[in-house]
Amino acid sequence: ARLPENESKETETDMLHSRCYSRQPHSSYEHPCGVAVIDEKNRRIEVRDKSLKNLPSVVIQNRERLEHLNLDGNLLCENAFNMPAFPRLKSLSLQRNKIRGISRLL
Numbered sequence: 001a002r003l004p005e006n007e008s009k010e011t012e013t014d015m016l017h018s019r020c021y022s023r024q025p026h027s028s029y030e031h032p033c034g035v036a037v038i039d040e041k042n043r044r045i046e047v048r049d050k051s052l053k054n055l056p057s058v059v060i061q062n063r064e065r066l067e068h069l070n071l072d073g074n075l076l077c078e079n080a081f082n083m084p085a086f087p088r089l090k091s092l093s094l095q096r097n098k099i100r101g102i103s104r105l106l
Helices: 009-022 057-061
Strands: 044-046 069-070 090-095
Touching: none
Parallel strands: 044 069, 069 090
Antiparallel strands: none
16 A cells, blocks of 8 residues: 655554554553553563663563564663673564664664
């Protein structure tokens, strides 16, 4: 489907993400620090639009099992990821942050 010319790429990407995500079975609960944790096994976590400069503890504590992480709309820069790798991570969304280059994240 083609979007009208005045639609932004971000909107198109958000729509695609929403469509793909809505097809996946999931349950959700809100972590005490305001983080939307999407499944009880902490494999999918969303921390969106919180103006965070550092990763919240729920992300760090669950990095070994985390498969999908959405950190859109924060103030994260490359230095927020100075830690051991996320060994099972399959998808990472970092839209609307202060990241200038991804080479340090790979």
